[in-house]
Amino acid sequence: MKSSYAVAGLFAALLALPLSAPSAQENYPSKPIRWVVGYPAGGGTDVLARNVGSQLAVELGQPVVIENRPGAAGIIAGDHVAKAVADGYTIMTGDNGMLVYNPALYKDLSYRPDTDYKPVGLMAKIHLLLITHPESGIKDGKELLAAMKANPGKFYYATPGSGSPHHLAMELFKDETGIDAVHVPYKGGAAAINDLMGGHVPLMLLDLPSGAGAVRSGKVVPLVSFSSERIEQLKDVPTMGELGYPEVEAYAWSGVVVPNQTDDAIVDRLNTALVQSLAHEDVRKRMYEAGQDPIPGTPQDMADYMKQETQKWHKLIADRQITIE
Numbered sequence: 001m002k003s004s005y006a007v008a009g010l011f012a013a014l015l016a017l018p019l020s021a022p023s024a025q026e027n028y029p030s031k032p033i034r035w036v037v038g039y040p041a042g043g044g045t046d047v048l049a050r051n052v053g054s055q056l057a058v059e060l061g062q063p064v065v066i067e068n069r070p071g072a073a074g075i076i077a078g079d080h081v082a083k084a085v086a087d088g089y090t091i092m093t094g095d096n097g098m099l100v101y102n103p104a105l106y107k108d109l110s111y112r113p114d115t116d117y118k119p120v121g122l123m124a125k126i127h128l129l130l131i132t133h134p135e136s137g138i139k140d141g142k143e144l145l146a147a148m149k150a151n152p153g154k155f156y157y158a159t160p161g162s163g164s165p166h167h168l169a170m171e172l173f174k175d176e177t178g179i180d181a182v183h184v185p186y187k188g189g190a191a192a193i194n195d196l197m198g199g200h201v202p203l204m205l206l207d208l209p210s211g212a213g214a215v216r217s218g219k220v221v222p223l224v225s226f227s228s229e230r231i232e233q234l235k236d237v238p239t240m241g242e243l244g245y246p247e248v249e250a251y252a253w254s255g256v257v258v259p260n261q262t263d264d265a266i267v268d269r270l271n272t273a274l275v276q277s278l279a280h281e282d283v284r285k286r287m288y289e290a291g292q293d294p295i296p297g298t299p300q301d302m303a304d305y306m307k308q309e310t311q312k313w314h315k316l317i318a319d320r321q322i323t324i325e
Helices: 002-016 044-060 072-082 096-105 141-150 166-175 189-197 206-219 265-280 281-289 300-318
Strands: 033-037 064-068 089-093 116-132 155-157 180-186 202-205 221-225 251-259 292-294
Touching: 033 044, 033 072, 033 189, 044 064, 044 089, 044 116, 044 206, 044 265, 044 281, 072 089, 072 096, 089 096, 089 116, 096 166, 096 251, 096 281, 096 300, 116 166, 116 206, 116 265, 116 300, 141 166, 141 221, 141 265, 155 166, 155 189, 166 180, 166 202, 166 251, 189 206, 202 206, 202 251, 202 292, 251 265, 265 281, 281 292
Parallel strands: 033 064, 033 089, 155 180, 155 202
Antiparallel strands: 089 251, 116 202, 116 221, 116 251, 116 292
16 A cells, blocks of 8 residues: 555656746746946947847847946956856857957966857957058058158057057068067057047057048048958058058957857857847948948857967967067
């Protein structure tokens, strides 16, 4: 009799269980998603996240809340997200500064891109161009290169900061051309553009989103781009390849990453929504107007691109002995 009661009790307990308990992945997302941006509100990276995030919320059916955690070249945000719960409700903008340069530039980095994050997908590449002010007397890129070669160490150029894509792109420029020029790092692009327009520094490596207005108004003169092809919005500006240096190709770029232990099913769901967002006409229009080219793809596409970029830039950083304390 005891065994009969035990079997009856077990059967009753089984009947009380739900037929199928939906997993967290199947219910994802069921609450707002936090999108961490490692740069201040209003900057190009923040604007991109808010543009894409507004459509991502539509695709996922949940609010996407942008959280700015600026400072230390993205390290503050990177450290925070590396330690976040890997449940798909914390995502982060990861760019080439945070994911590629920082591990080679900083001796004691608090996160590891290769082990702390999973790529979700790329978002945008951002064109870089060398600019001057209208009264500099420099008319085009060919004339600039000739003047810089004839006057080693006498040309100064501004960037938004040490360790930025702009800084590393100019190191590549100097490495490939053999030109000696002096780096003047600023704390952000706005101050650098203002000093260039004021004639305090003759050259600047500019990202198009930060200076599109100044270029359109004629307040600055674009001389040469670091893109593989001419920029659609600036068809009259030649590339470094056209001036004889095809290896001088560089962009600022951004993608989305999540903490490394995030379930692959959630990563795939996020990637699908991200690709759909980047395909949306209004999102693409706003990106184009901001000087950002959409580059959607799979998580593996982003992983492969990060590996390719890491090999290229870590070699340059080591060869030129660039460090940031």
